[in-house]
Amino acid sequence: MIQEYINENKERMLEELFSLIRIPSVSAQPDKHRPDMMRCAQRWQELLTAAGVDRTEIMPTAGNPIVYAEKMVNPSAKTILVYGHYDVMPAEPFELWKSQPFEPEVRDGHIWARGADDDKGQSFIQAKAFEYIVKHDLLRHNVKFILEGEEEIGSPSLSAFCEEHKDLLKCDVILVSDTSMLAADLPSLTTGLRGLAYWQIEVTGPNHDLHSGHFGGAVANPINVLCKLIADVTGKDGKITIPGFYDNVEEVPENERRMVEQIPFDEEKYKQSLGIDELFGEEGYNTIERNGFRPCFDVCGIWGGYTGEGSKTVIPSKAYAKLSCRLVPHQNHNEIGQLVVDYFKRVAPKTVKVDIQSLHGGEGYVCPIDMPAYKAAERGFEKAFGRRPLPVRRGGSIPIISTFERILGVKTVLMGFGLESNAIHSPNENMPLKLIWKGIDAVVNFHLEYDKD
Amino acid sequence: MIQEYINENKERMLEELFSLIRIPSVSAQPDKHRPDMMRCAQRWQELLTAAGVDRTEIMPTAGNPIVYAEKMVNPSAKTILVYGHYDVMPAEPFELWKSQPFEPEVRDGHIWARGADDDKGQSFIQAKAFEYIVKHDLLRHNVKFILEGEEEIGSPSLSAFCEEHKDLLKCDVILVSDTSMLAADLPSLTTGLRGLAYWQIEVTGPNHDLHSGHFGGAVANPINVLCKLIADVTGKDGKITIPGFYDNVEEVPENERRMVEQIPFDEEKYKQSLGIDELFGEEGYNTIERNGFRPCFDVCGIWGGYTGEGSKTVIPSKAYAKLSCRLVPHQNHNEIGQLVVDYFKRVAPKTVKVDIQSLHGGEGYVCPIDMPAYKAAERGFEKAFGRRPLPVRRGGSIPIISTFERILGVKTVLMGFGLESNAIHSPNENMPLKLIWKGIDAVVNFHLEYDKD
Known part of the structure; x- marks a missing residue:
């Protein structure tokens, strides 16, 4: 049923995502791109409105504005806050791109563009899952969205924004799609960030x-x-x-070391994909420990x-x-x-x-794997991918996640659908189309599963 | 008498020099400046013709052309070959220049521009001294000029050119103005190059x-x-x-170490002029040894x-x-x-x-201080500056000097009139006007003294 809806709406959805990507919202280059930040925020506002929120606002900060949106179905129901970011990394060096970074192209089943994954593509998954739930009258909890425009420069304005709008942002859990899985056929949930x-x-x-x-x-x-x-x-x-x-x-705990051993990891394949003959890192740790725990x-x-x-x-x-x-x-x-x-x-x-x-x-962040929202995410992934996701600590940083915990007092579930091969922050960033569709499926199921607890 | 000639012709001479400087003949950037190389060579040809040579030619090489010129007064007389270069270093970073690098400006008694010293200004001194000698019918030996366009990129075509034109370049000594003195009031002759x-x-x-x-x-x-x-x-x-x-x-010879001790050198002033608190270099050597002998x-x-x-x-x-x-x-x-x-x-x-x-x-180079041309240069300096020049080994490199010795079998006298403060190769390259005029005076006297031996 979800797949049917996706098939019927594919072209429209892609065109919507492309309209976001075409706006070069590079937060690290304000001299060049300040007007693009507002254009991108406005485009998100339009798309979230069309998706079914009943209130949306572009809220100023000391830096780039934040897009806020919400659909409140029941004041006594639980509330999920979806966080994403509409800004992207610089696309330099331009000459290494096979197609224009801000003119998305579909080749070999992937979208190629800056932001195709990080984080326009992934935030878009959240918006379209929400659209499905609303259109099919399945929403039983409240949903809030915040999309910021400064994630790639360290979210300098977001903590002040959270302090100032604690009530507006009140929620039970935060949901973020801005991380990656172990492989397209090996779903995982990120349980730690550096x-x-x-x-x-x-x-x-x-x-x-x-x-x-x-x-x-x-x-x-x-x-x-x-x-x-x-x-x-x-x-x-x-x-x-x-x-x-x-x-x-903190030394890598013994039980986590044993979980790391469960993760299928082919060092030869890893080196080959990077074109290097030898890995380098801290003695006494393997690759997954080096980039997740150290x-x-x-x-x-x-x-x-x-x-x-x-x-x-x-x-x-x-x-x-x-x-x-x-x-x-x-x-x-x-x-x-x-x-x-x-x-x-x-x-x-x-x-x-x-x-x-x-x-x-x-700061870094650790997500407990026994909380209800994590379990709902696990089941959502399982329904969409046919395989239970592995819990994995990842090496990237989303500093705001620990800020949310500190200021809003809530944990975050990291339902990311990227792949390391998506080349985020690099030339030729890309996103497999099938992960966009599976991602929507997984997030829809997350919402449904979350209500069951 | 020389001063009188200079005073009468100052404005014309400066305009001639500026016409050379205005051509951005940057050899390291052929994509941008290839046509400027030929323009600069042609401008030199015009100026040398006006100065009194009786033959001039722009000769092709595998790289930038070489300007050749000569005035042969007597086949049995000695021949001096004047070498210089018409190419300059890149002017980047442009934003650090106080005035445009290729639009010469006179401020505080200095010419400010790329090439004001290295080597348009200094080669110009040679051309104008020659002009004086010719116009006053004082030339008793033959003079040849070669001006190359690739010195700043290591003279890749010049040794092949020398091999091919050994007869044309036949001479008794080579004269080069492309080095610097210890100070404006402390003339010196460069006796070694790295x-x-x-x-x-x-x-x-x-x-x-x-x-x-x-x-x-x-x-x-x-x-x-x-x-x-x-x-x-x-x-x-x-x-x-x-x-x-x-x-x-080669270890610094004891007698050269003693000569180094003669050179007045104020370490505090040196550090101050560079804006640094401490010097750094090889243990066991002083600054002059470090940048001249090591x-x-x-x-x-x-x-x-x-x-x-x-x-x-x-x-x-x-x-x-x-x-x-x-x-x-x-x-x-x-x-x-x-x-x-x-x-x-x-x-x-x-x-x-x-x-x-x-x-x-x-390769590096060492000039014997007892050969006649060196002694003539010494006396030329003394007449113009009122002070006998000190022999000094310098840290810069003019690789072609050792090539001349190897291929043409002749030594070179380095009559340089630059100063370290002239900022060659740097933003705000400059040349004190008075050193241009004193330089012409010294080179005229070199020619006159050289005939006395």
């Missing part, structure tokens, strides 16, 4: 670019220094060397000096990098943020000046 | 950019790896750690990952750097080039692929 801390570092050497012949060997080169500072953060054993970094890190340090960007064609012999005045750490439960992102800032200031040689700023961060 | 080797390195991790949350900690990040590779090249003592790197390096390793550029506004959480597929070494006499740039390529391939971890290419290089 936290994040992110910095920009600027190393200044001489007060202007120098001729590397006249000064080379006598003056510290800020690129060389920056490389040394970065290199020293990771030990040979793959551990982060910054004193105090692991102080609050923190890490990655440079997300680096630049300095001459980067054009050919050769220029220069000692640049400045070198820069964007640094990030994924954090795990009990690591406070503010504390780690400061720890790393203090560390770099302490170890920086006197031959240069080091300026480092925290850009954003957020 | 060699150069230059590479581009590409580190490839995963076959596409990855979400740093899903993969962070489990997959080697090519930026982190590149930083480690670079950091490991320099030891705590400032020495290069690559095995075999110092094998052919090799070094500098990263001239680095890039990879997200370098735009805000934060993007990505493990990039690739990271790049431009690496360079200044070399000293007896270090062969081809050997060092290969040594470094082999080193990086050997130490690269198996978690990534490392590709490294030699871009260009050249």
Whole structure:
């Protein structure tokens, strides 16, 4: 019956999703895309209204606006708050895309575009499942939606928004589709997320670019220094060397280690899909533990000096990098943020000046697998995919999930339908069409199952 | 008398120099500037003709053409070959220039523009001294000019050109104005140059950019790896750690160490002019030794990952750097080039692929201070500046100088009139006007003194 509805409405639904994708709502580039943020929020408002909400509002924040919508069927019934985000990552480098990032194309059964998965495609699944439930008069609980426009830059305005609108956002559980499954035929529910801390570092050497012949060997080169500072953060054993970094890190519990062993994982296939010969990570942990349970340090960007064609012999005045750490439960992102800032200031040689700023961060999250909403999600997945989903801790960060818990006092169920191969945050982001349809099926069943408890 | 001529012709001369500077002859950016190379060569041809040569030709090479010109007064007289280059370094980053790099401006007694010193300004000094000598009928030896258009990219076509035109380039000594003095009131003659080797390195991790949350900690990040590779090249003592790197390096001779001690050098002033608190370099050597007598390793550029506004959480597929070494006499740039390529391939971890290419290089050079042309240059400087110039080894590289010696069998005298504060290769390159006029004076006197031997 759900499949029938999907088949009858496929074309309209795809056109609706494409209308969202075509708006380049890149939150990290406000100079270029500020008007697109409002356009995208308005388009969501139209789509949610058409889907059946009875109230919707575009609510201002200090940053990009938040789309709020609700359908209240019964004040004494339970309330589910659906969270998603309408902003997307930058699409650079454009030249690596096979088709235009903001002009969705269907090829080989996938939608190819920025946001096809993260998070326009996935939020769309929530909206269309809601539409089905409403149109078939199956809704027995209240549903609220909030769609924010700053997730990809760390949700700087959302916690203030939650504090200010606690009553409006009152709910029993939060439902989010913004994570991925182990494989298209191996559904899973995300039971943990890593936290994040992110910095920009600027190393200044001489007060202007120098001729590397006249000064080379006598003056510290800020690129060389920056490389040394970065290199020293990771030990040979793959551990982060910054004193105090692991102080609050919880060791992987034995029962979770045993659950990890249940997860089918083919290391050869994994390496092959990434085109690498050898994996690298912290000694004493396997890949799933490394990217689900353990923190890490990655440079997300680096630049300095001459980067054009050919050769220029220069000692640049400045070198820069964007640094990030994924954090795990009990690591406070503010504390780690400061720890790393203090560390770099302490170890920086006197031959240069080091300026480092925290850009954003957020806490990790753990979802209990015995709560009713989790169990409803499990059954929803099982009905749509014919297979019980595995509980898995994932390495990504949705900092706002721990903020919701802190401010609104509710847990979140992460019903994600992405795949690692969807290349979110990368060129050629994509989403298999069949996962959109199965996702709608699973979320519809979640709503139905949730009422049974 | 020379000053009088200069005073009478100042405005015309400046306009001539500016006409050269206005042509953005950036050899490192052929896609953008190929037509400018020919325009600049033609402008030089016009100016040399007006200055009094009796033959001039724009000669093709595999790369940018070479401007040849000559005035032969007597087949049995000695011949001086003046070498210069009409290409310039890229002007990026443009935003750091106080005035347009290719629109020369006179402020505070300096010309501000790319090429004001290196090497349009300095080659112009040679042309105008020649003009004076010819116009006043003082020329007693033959003069040849070659101006190339690829010096800033390592003169890839010039050695083939020299091999092919040995007869045309036959001469007794080569004269070059492309170096700097210790200070405006402290003339010096460059008696040594460092060699150069230059590479581009590409580190490839995963076959596409990855979400740093899903993969962070489990997959080697090519930026982190590149930083480690670079950091490991320099030891705590400032020495290069690559095995075999110092094998052919000549220790600073004791008599040269004593000459270095004669050079007035104010370390505090040096640091202040660069805006740095501490110098860095190889232990056991002072600053002048470090940048004149010792090799070094500098990263001239680095890039990879997200370098735009805000934060993007990505493990990039690739990271790049431009690496360079200044070399000293007896270090062969081809050997060092290969040594470094082999080193990086050997130490690269198996978690990534490392590709490294030699871009260009050249040998160092030493000029004997007892040869007649050197002595004539010494007296020329003394007449113009009222002070005997100090012999100094400098850290820059003009690889072609050692090539001239190898192919044409002649030594070069380096009569340079630049200053370190002229910011060559940097934003806000400049040249004090008075050094242009004093330079012409010194070169005129060189020609006159050279005939006396």
